Amino acid sequence: MNGRVAGSASRRTGFAAHQAGVDRLLASYRAIPADATVRLAKKTSNLFRARAKSTAPGLDVSGLTGVIAIDPVAKTADVAGMCTYEDLVAATLPHGLAPLVVPQLKTITLGGAVTGLGIESTSFRNGLPHESVLEIDILTGAGTIVTATPEKNADLFAGFPNSYGTLGYATRLKIELETVEPYVSIRHLRFHDVRDLAATMDRIITDGSYDGVPVDYLDGVVFTADESYLTLGNRTAEPGPTSDYVTGQAIFYRSIQHDGPEAKTDRLTIGDYLWRWDTDWFWCSRAFGAQNPKIRRFWPAKYRRSSVYWKLIALDHKYGIADRIEARHGNPPRERVVQDIEVPIERTADFVEWFLAEVPIEPIWLCPLRLRQPGGGAKRPWPLYPIAPDRTYVNVGFWSSVPSSAGDSEGLTNRLIEKKVTDFDGHKSLYSDAYYNKDEFAVLYGGDAYTALKAEYDPDSRLLDLYSKAVQRK
DSSP, rough: OOOOOOOSSBBBHHHHHHHHHHHHHHHHHHHTTTTTTTOOOOSOOOOOSSOOOSSSBBBTTTTTOSSSEEEEETEEEEEEOOOBBHHHHHHHGGGGEEEEEEEEOTOOHHHHHHHHHHOTTTTTOOOOGGGGEEEEEETTTTTTTEHHHHSSSHHHHHSSOTTTSEEEEEEEEEEEEEEEEEEEEEEEEEEEEHHHHHHHHHHHHHSEEETTTSSSEEEEEEETTTTTEEEEEEEOOEEEEEEEESSSSSSSSHHHHSSSEEEEEEEEEEHHHTTTTTTTTTTTTGTTTSSHHHTTTTSGGGSSSSSHHHHHHHHHHTHHHHHHHHHHHHHOOEEEEEEEEEEEEEHHHHHHHHHHOOOOOOOEEEEEOOOOOEEEGGGOOOTTTTTTTTEEEEEEEEEEEEEEOOOTTTTTHHHHHHHHHHHTTOOOOSOOOOOOEEEHHHHHSSSHHHHHHHHHHHHTSSSSHHHHHIIOOO
């Protein structure tokens, strides 16, 4: 395969080495006092909400970071729960294979994407990452390893997605893979009205093509109310020149923009396509000066990646740098608005138009999704994130902050967004700040189904419950 994958090389562990890692995990669980909440001993995170603090030792997941085995004939992979997509992709691409959904950031883990959801430009045909899982081993709150499949411990299999580690932690996942080609051919379509964009997106999803050319990858970017784009990608083995947004000076999201009615074309290796958003963390690297040509020229390519920007964000949170700067100008702290939401495609234009009028954040990302129907069977229910089958949704992602005024209630803008998403029959991911009350939360995120799972697989409440972890964070 011709596909560059920057960063750490993939790690093959094998089943024996993986079992040794599981044994260390279990030993670390037993070492945690019975009255202490069980948590991961993990310094990094892709969560944007505050994590609860604890003085108790955490779970040792150091032996659960690799690719266990790949079966290129069956197109499956056994992967440790803390393996990153960066390492997994580096192991699968040489076989001409990739996970059915590869979230945008290299350090997202397989277990994290399943228990916390994930999405990307294949989601309009492949759904969400947990829908390609065939079986999963989970360390439950009860301290036992449970294997869950659609037939065995099916309640846990269905309830694990969106549980955010409150029912347990994935130690091994067996997932489906799909065939990819060495390159992705890209067309960027410009729109002057988000309603035209949404209608075109809907037709592409129905037809699986645009202007007679298959569409394998589909997402979009809204810059303003009259400048938005759909990016259409199709797999190709045809050799030819490619752009480089991973190690070069060009910035992917800026390459999308163009004038005129004709589509702008581009071409990437499959590896560069999968990580096109990681290099500049979509567009959020501009906050660190990484998009300033004078700075970018001297910013080493290996440090232009989401994991580095995460460390910079962590320093800001630790020392309150941004808040101090606002205070020096006589302003209250800005409100962080870092969210991904899903609304039905027929309400997408309504939401985007409302958002652009009310929330001073741009650009915003659009990514369509439909639940997958595996093996021709009935669609599975996912009770903790109950979006409807046979219905197209669009993920809208926006990641920045907005001005606040003295006396504003906490999370004012985030609360407005939550209400609007609910009004439009949508859902919000829980990786960031949430402000729902308990009754609202129960209706949206599992309710009685979650309570039953918690009682069965974490009877002594060794793990935080979902509301405490996602909203209260205590």
